[in-house]
Amino acid sequence: MSSPAGIAVLGSTGSIGESTLDVLRRHPDRYRVVALVARSSAARLVEQALEFRPDYVAIADASRAAEVRERLAATGCDIQVLAGEEAAAQLVVLPEVDCVVAAIVGAAGLPSTLAAAGAGKRLLIANKEALVMAGPLVLAAARRSGALVIPLDSEHNAIFQCLPPAGQLGEAPPGVRRILLTASGGPFRDWSAAAIENVTPEQACAHPTWNMGRKISVDSATLMNKGLELIEAALLFGLPAERIEVVIHRQSVVHSLVEYVDGSVLAQLGSPDMRTPIAHALAWPERMASGVQFLDLLRVARLDFEAPDTGRFPCLALAIGAARAGGEMPAVLNAANEVAVGAFLAGRMGFRGIPETCAAVMDAWGPVEQAGELGAIRAADARARALAGEHIARHAEAAR
Numbered sequence: 001m002s003s004p005a006g007i008a009v010l011g012s013t014g015s016i017g018e019s020t021l022d023v024l025r026r027h028p029d030r031y032r033v034v035a036l037v038a039r040s041s042a043a044r045l046v047e048q049a050l051e052f053r054p055d056y057v058a059i060a061d062a063s064r065a066a067e068v069r070e071r072l073a074a075t076g077c078d079i080q081v082l083a084g085e086e087a088a089a090q091l092v093v094l095p096e097v098d099c100v101v102a103a104i105v106g107a108a109g110l111p112s113t114l115a116a117a118g119a120g121k122r123l124l125i126a127n128k129e130a131l132v133m134a135g136p137l138v139l140a141a142a143r144r145s146g147a148l149v150i151p152l153d154s155e156h157n158a159i160f161q162c163l164p165p166a167g168q169l170g171e172a173p174p175g176v177r178r179i180l181l182t183a184s185g186g187p188f189r190d191w192s193a194a195a196i197e198n199v200t201p202e203q204a205c206a207h208p209t210w211n212m213g214r215k216i217s218v219d220s221a222t223l224m225n226k227g228l229e230l231i232e233a234a235l236l237f238g239l240p241a242e243r244i245e246v247v248i249h250r251q252s253v254v255h256s257l258v259e260y261v262d263g264s265v266l267a268q269l270g271s272p273d274m275r276t277p278i279a280h281a282l283a284w285p286e287r288m289a290s291g292v293q294f295l296d297l298l299r300v301a302r303l304d305f306e307a308p309d310t311g312r313f314p315c316l317a318l319a320i321g322a323a324r325a326g327g328e329m330p331a332v333l334n335a336a337n338e339v340a341v342g343a344f345l346a347g348r349m350g351f352r353g354i355p356e357t358c359a360a361v362m363d364a365w366g367p368v369e370q371a372g373e374l375g376a377i378r379a380a381d382a383r384a385r386a387l388a389g390e391h392i393a394r395h396a397e398a399a400r
Helices: 015-024 042-052 062-074 087-092 107-118 128-145 154-162 214-222 224-237 275-283 314-325 329-345 353-364 374-398
Strands: 005-010 031-038 056-059 080-083 099-102 122-125 148-151 176-183 244-248 254-260 265-269
Touching (some): 005 015, 005 087, 005 107, 015 042, 015 099, 015 275, 031 042, 031 087, 042 056, 042 062, 056 087, 080 087, 087 107, 099 107, 107 128, 107 329, 122 128, 128 148, 128 329, 148 154, 148 275, 154 176, 154 224, 154 254, 176 224, 214 224, 214 329, 214 353, 224 244, 224 314, 224 329, 224 353, 314 329, 314 353, 329 353, 329 374, 353 374
Parallel strands (some): 005 031, 005 099, 031 056, 122 148, 176 244
Antiparallel strands (some): 176 254
16 A cells, blocks of 8 residues: 655645645545645644644744744644745655645745646646746646646636546647636626625625635635636636636536537536545546535526626626736736735725726736746736735825
């Protein structure tokens, strides 16, 4: 019997991380947690460490490291504690780590994702922002090192399952006509444009189907999440944005579809639970139990599909525009959106300020360059964040 595979879970205290650990605790004979990485949730990180007994834990917020060390020391637990933004990238390259679950939210997840790809690991990517910012670099690093990249987002994992098994990520699969990305529509799918103007952060974070973190919940409410997923799908599956279509599917049972040139349409269905794609990606090409409730189609009874309304949800149109522009523009959009969502959650601007900020940054950008190096991507990210901050400050001043 082979020894358990070593796992590093990045973003372990977030929703994807918690779901990953739930799958892992069901298969202690197959997997061993080597490292857990959190941003700032010190208490929960310690709880996870005491259950899974990894060799390492890391917390990006260095000011919380002493708390983690003291709590672990008080239990007599001998676990090495790392701190700082660079800790995750240090841990993923360890030889005892076979598989990396990349679930850090936002641009902060890019360095560790690139490091894992370059180190030849099995890389399970839930951090869509890293791919939106620097997807070609991640895939190129994976090709050089022989890393196996499997998407964890439910939609991209569904597409992965519906494609020919011998395909190469980043290259157009033979015989595929288009990809259909499904979207729940978020909490405001039936709201009027006027009602959406007065949305609160609490309302935006109350997703009707999925239990997610605050940033991704807001992205789902604006449909930016689906736009970022479209950019990610174009990169991962080697298709132009014109051959990827978003459809609203309220039941969240069909996780995405692939249409072939012969008229066949393959879909992956399942209960709306992230443990399914996580278990699939961990065990691929095998299958293993995930703990998910099995889908009862008779109870679901019907499957509805409709076109998204980009008038009420302009973030989707902005993302499609960024995908078509290519180059550094996806990274620009991602950076502007992160700043805008942060301002909305902090109560510094309204819900409509998110697409307005993103559009303003994209309009002010000028000629789009090809972001072929990490330094250029980081520079574009920093400039876009500065432009977004300036736009938000100007409008806050005008509103006084």
